[in-house]
Structures are given as structure tokens and as C-alpha cells.
Amino acid sequence: MPSLSELQTGMVAAILGGDDSAAAHVRGAGLPPARRLAVYRNAVRVRLKDALADVYPVLRRLVGDDCFDGIANEYLRRHPPREGWLQSFGEHMAALCADLPVLSGLSYLPDVARLEWARQLAWHSPAVAPLGLEAFAVPPTEQAAVSLDLLPGSTLLPSAYPVARIFEVNQPDYTGDDTVDLSHGSQTLLVIRRDTTVCVERLTPAEAALLTLLAEGETLGQALHAAVSAEDSCAAGELLARHVATGTFAALRVMPAAEAAAPTRNLP
Amino acid sequence: MPALAGIGLRAPHHDPLLVDRPAVGFVEVHSENYFNAGSPPHRALTATRAHYPVSLHGVGLSLGSDTPLADHLHRLADLVRHIEPTLVSDHLCWCAASGVHLNELLPLPYTEEALDLVVARIGAVQDALGRQILVENVSSYLEFSHSTIAEAEFLGAVAERADCGILLDVNNVYVSACNHGWDALAYLDALPAQRVWQLHLAGHQRRSIDGATLCIDTHDGPVAPAVWHLYEATLARLGPRPTLIEWDAELPPLATLCDQAGQAQRRLDQHMGADRAVAV
Numbered sequence: 001m002p003s004l005s006e007l008q009t010g011m012v013a014a015i016l017g018g019d020d021s022a023a024a025h026v027r028g029a030g031l032p033p034a035r036r037l038a039v040y041r042n043a044v045r046v047r048l049k050d051a052l053a054d055v056y057p058v059l060r061r062l063v064g065d066d067c068f069d070g071i072a073n074e075y076l077r078r079h080p081p082r083e084g085w086l087q088s089f090g091e092h093m094a095a096l097c098a099d100l101p102v103l104s105g106l107s108y109l110p111d112v113a114r115l116e117w118a119r120q121l122a123w124h125s126p127a128v129a130p131l132g133l134e135a136f137a138v139p140p141t142e143q144a145a146v147s148l149d150l151l152p153g154s155t156l157l158p159s160a161y162p163v164a165r166i167f168e169v170n171q172p173d174y175t176g177d178d179t180v181d182l183s184h185g186s187q188t189l190l191v192i193r194r195d196t197t198v199c200v201e202r203l204t205p206a207e208a209a210l211l212t213l214l215a216e217g218e219t220l221g222q223a224l225h226a227a228v229s230a231e232d233s234c235a236a237g238e239l240l241a242r243h244v245a246t247g248t249f250a251a252l253r254v255m256p257a258a259e260a261a262a263p264t265r266n267l268p
Numbered sequence: 269m270p271a272l273a274g275i276g277l278r279a280p281h282h283d284p285l286l287v288d289r290p291a292v293g294f295v296e297v298h299s300e301n302y303f304n305a306g307s308p309p310h311r312a313l314t315a316t317r318a319h320y321p322v323s324l325h326g327v328g329l330s331l332g333s334d335t336p337l338a339d340h341l342h343r344l345a346d347l348v349r350h351i352e353p354t355l356v357s358d359h360l361c362w363c364a365a366s367g368v369h370l371n372e373l374l375p376l377p378y379t380e381e382a383l384d385l386v387v388a389r390i391g392a393v394q395d396a397l398g399r400q401i402l403v404e405n406v407s408s409y410l411e412f413s414h415s416t417i418a419e420a421e422f423l424g425a426v427a428e429r430a431d432c433g434i435l436l437d438v439n440n441v442y443v444s445a446c447n448h449g450w451d452a453l454a455y456l457d458a459l460p461a462q463r464v465w466q467l468h469l470a471g472h473q474r475r476s477i478d479g480a481t482l483c484i485d486t487h488d489g490p491v492a493p494a495v496w497h498l499y500e501a502t503l504a505r506l507g508p509r510p511t512l513i514e515w516d517a518e519l520p521p522l523a524t525l526c527d528q529a530g531q532a533q534r535r536l537d538q539h540m541g542a543d544r545a546v547a548v
Binding site for chain 1: 303311329332363366367371372374379413448535
């Protein structure tokens with residue numbers, strides 16, 4: 001008689017790995033033990049594949065149902081769920097797509113997966129009241145040492161491919177021209193939840209530089225400098241004001257003087 | 269909690285429920301779908317709680333395995349504090365082992381070892397939550413040859429020793445009885461009636477596999493006539509209990525779900541005496 005833990009280890013091997021030695025402990029009345037185990041194996045696979053398909057509908061549409069099924073099988077083999085809630089299941093899909101030889105000719109797929117995972121993160125993140133303009137009432141001497149946090153669950157997604165366009169034309173209700181020129185549209189995207197809507201926003205090079213440095217914890221002074229470096233003629237102050245107005249930021253922090261780098265530019 | 273009929277609430281019905289406000293006794297959700305505080309689903313449940321009693325029904329505690337519990341329990345405790353549910357429940361099953369969480373309700377071998385483990389695990393959960401929970405019988409498609417205790421006796425012993433409630437899923441009794449040749453009425457008779465604090469009803473399907481017929485607990489349709497009959501037998505034996513209609517797949521319009529709850533409520537009303545509401 002196996003111990004409970006031995007039996008459960010065997011059952012996991014049967015369900016995920018196809019090792020049916022646990023069948024020795026299953027009653028066979030009317031249906032062979034291996035077939036009974038298969039009921040659970042199929043149920044687990046269907047549930048987890050459905051969970052991946054819910055998170056990655058565009059990836060699934062791009063590769064087709066059969067190929068997605070194969071990807072999902074490989075995903076389960078490499079990254080079975082570790083937690084009893086499925087919101088965190090699927091985070092390794094981009095890395096898997098980059099690693100599977102069968103997908104090597106589709107080098108934009110990992111970024112599509114990153115975009116879909118970023119949408120999942122944004123949806124399940126806590127609601128935080130966006131920072132208003134009044135929060136910017138900081139003494140001038142401290143302005144260069146200010147840092148801004150993006151809303152929780154936001155992702156900045158740089159890509160060499162027009163991922164937002166790929167995402168857009170692969171929505172079920174899209175009816176327009178669905179051609180995508182993969183050589184055009186290298187861009188950084190901001191994936192962010194505004195109230196209850198997950199938004200995918202295309203950023204200009206200056207916006208991308210501004211928000212990327214802020215997301216990395218750099219000071220506002222450095223981030224504005226990076227924005228101007230990215231686009232000579234950009235009005236960095238207006239970009240910042242626009243993102244404050246649309247509610248991109250969650251918190252403003254005044255960093256201690258020792259942590260803040262030397263001011264490189266005044267605030268707008 | 270009064271012996272009213274409620275409905276399982278899934279995300280597509282959040283908005284219709286708050287707009288239509290159908291007269292159902294309570295709603296029940298899968299706790300794990302609301303583990304992200306402040307997310308849109310969590311906010312929708314908070315809004316629902318303002319109008320309905322909410323029961324939190326877990327599918328992931330894995331009460332039947334000795335796997336890490338702290339993170340899951342911490343999230344559940346946060347949700348319980350926030351929602352102030354009328355009932356908290358999970359399943360008599362295991363879901364996790366070898367560092368993997370299968371997110372499936374797997375049957376236990378009914379042995380003394382498993383009984384000790386489940387009782388201790390429920391104790392830990394009840395201590396952490398500061399309240400009693402209910403444990404539900406699962407539908408199953410296999411039995412282990414080294415089981416030494418019948419499921420109903422095992423469930424009753426768990427409830428008595430852990431001092432918790434039983435959530436008796438009548439459809440699961442029917443499904444498992446079909447699959448294993450059990451006597452469903454004998455199952456009901458073997459339960460400690462005073463420990464049964466809630467009932468579940470759901471739809472199932474029959475599938476043919478290698479010439480054998482298996483009953484599968486699909487939650488994708490109305491309650492079957494045979495399960496309504498078993499429900500009536502349950503009420504006759506145990507008295508009225510809060511009853512939930514579960515319908516998770518092929519989700520119908522909210523009104524269809526409420527109609528099923530209405531059918532349960534009519535049967536409850538027939539068994540309702542002046543003092544027979546169950547206090548939990």
C-alpha cells in the first residue's frame with residue numbers, strides 16, 4: 001500500500017507525464033484503471049490549455065489551433081502550474097515561443113506573447129487612484145530628485161516588430177485591411193489598465209524614453225533629459241503633462257539628495 | 269444562514285446581476301478568481317456583496333495533500349476579511365503534489381492516514397481564518413484499491429473530528445454513485461445530518477468510454493431529473509439547507525440560472541417549517 005504522498009506523486013506523473021504506474025492502485029471495475037486515469041489527464045490538460053488560450057488568443061490565432069495545442073503541451077511539460085490560482089499561469093509563454101525550433105521563423109511571436117501577458121498583468125493588478133497635478137507641488141530645489149511610479153501592473157514593451165498592429169488586426173471583430181508589414185513599426189508600447197479597460201498605447205521614441213527611465217526608478221530630471229535626447233524637437237514637458245492628465249502615474253517620490261543624480265534639466 | 273437557493277456567479281454575470289437584481293438568496297464564487305485585491309473582478313465582487321450574501325467556494329486549498337498552504341491561505345484570509353462571506357468552503361480532495369498544482373479536484377484514498385491529514389489541514393485553515401469552513405464531496409471517476417473507509421463515512425468523520433461543516437453536492441453524490449455502483453440513498457443515510465450546512469446542485473453528462481458509461485460532472489446544463497429526485501430525498505432526510513445552483517460551462521443567460529434556483533427554492537419551501545432554518 002503506497003503512502004498518501006507516494007500515491008499523489010504517482011498520480012501527478014500519470015496526469016502530466018503519462019507514467020501510468022499509479023494505475024496499480026486504482027480499482028478497475030467496468031473500466032480499466034489506465035482509462036480512469038486518462039479521464040483526469042484529459043480534464044487537467046483541457047483546463048490548463050483553456051487557461052493558456054484565454055490569455056493568448058492572438059498567439060493562438062496566429063499559429064492555429066493545432067500548433068497552439070502543441071505549444072500548450074510543451075508549456076505544461078516545462079512549466080506546470082505551481083499555484084492554486086490561474087491568474088499567474090502562463091508567464092513563460094514568450095520565452096517558450098523564442099525557444100521552440102518549430103517557431104524559429106516567426107520571430108515576432110515572443111513579442112506578441114509578451115503583449116498578451118502584459119494585458120493579463122494589467123487586468124489583475126490593483127486599482128490605484130492615478131496621480132493628479134496637485135501632487136507636483138514640490139519645492140523647486142527638490143524637483144530634479146523626483147521620481148514617478150507608473151500604475152501597478154503597467155508594462156513597457158519595446159519591440160522590433162509592429163506588435164500593436166498585429167494585435168489589432170487579429171481581434172475577432174476587426175474587419176479592415178489586415179496586412180502587416182513586419183519591417184515597419186518597431187515601437188515601444190505601454191500596456192496599462194485605465195479604470196477597467198486594458199489599453200495598448202503606441203509610444204513615440206521620446207515618450208518611450210521618458211517612461212522607461214521612470215519605470216526603472218530614475219529621476220524625472222534624467223527621464224526628461226532622455227526624452228529630449230531621443231527626439232531633438234520633443235516638448236518633454238508636454239509629454240509629461242499629457243501622461244499626468246491621462247493618469248499614467250500612481251505615485252510621486254522625492255528621493256533623498258544622496259540618491260538623486262545631479263540635475264540635468266529643470267522641470268517644465 | 270436561512271435555507272434559501274442561490275446561484276454560482278461567474279464573471280459574465282457580474283454586470284447583469286447588479287442591473288437586474290434577481291431575487292436569489294445568495295451568490296457563490298470561486299475564491300481563487302478574486303485573489304487579486306483591487307482588480308476589476310475583485311471590485312465587481314465587492315459591489316455584489318453590497319446587495320447579496322456571498323459564499324466563498326475554494327477549488328485550490330488541496331485539503332488532502334501535505335503541500336505548502338501559507339500563500340494560498342493568506343490570500344484567502346484577505347478575501348474573507350474583505351468580503352465577510354456567509355460561508356467559506358473547499359473540497360474533500362487533493363490538487364497539488366510534487367511541487368505542482370494541477371488545478372483539478374482529485375479523489376483521495378479513504379484511509380486513516382488521509383483522514384488524519386485532512387483533519388489537521390482543515391484545522392489549520394479554520395485557525396487561520398478564525399471561522400469554520402465547509403468541505404464538499406467531489407465527483408470522482410476512480411477509486412483506490414487500498415481505501416478502507418466508504419466516502420460518506422470518511423466525510424462524516426472529517427466533519428466531526430475537524431469540527432467543520434459538510435457541503436453536500438447532491439449532483440456529485442449522484443455522479444460518483446453511478447460511476448462506482450454506490451447506493452446514493454445509503455450515502456445520504458451515512459452522513460451526520462447536523463453537519464450538512466449547504467447543498468450543491470449542478471448538471472452532468474453521460475459519456476461512453478470503451479463501452480463503459482461514465483457520468484461526468486460538467487456543470488454545463490440544467491440539473492438532471494434524477495438529481496432533482498435525489499435532492500428531494502436529501503431534503504426529506506436532512507431538512508432544508510441553503511442550496512446552490514452551479515452552472516460554469518456553456519454559461520446560460522442569468523435568468524436561466526435564476527429559474528433553476530427558483531426550482532430549488534420551491535422544493536425548499538415545501539420542507540420549510542417555522543423553526544427549521546439552519547443557523548451556521
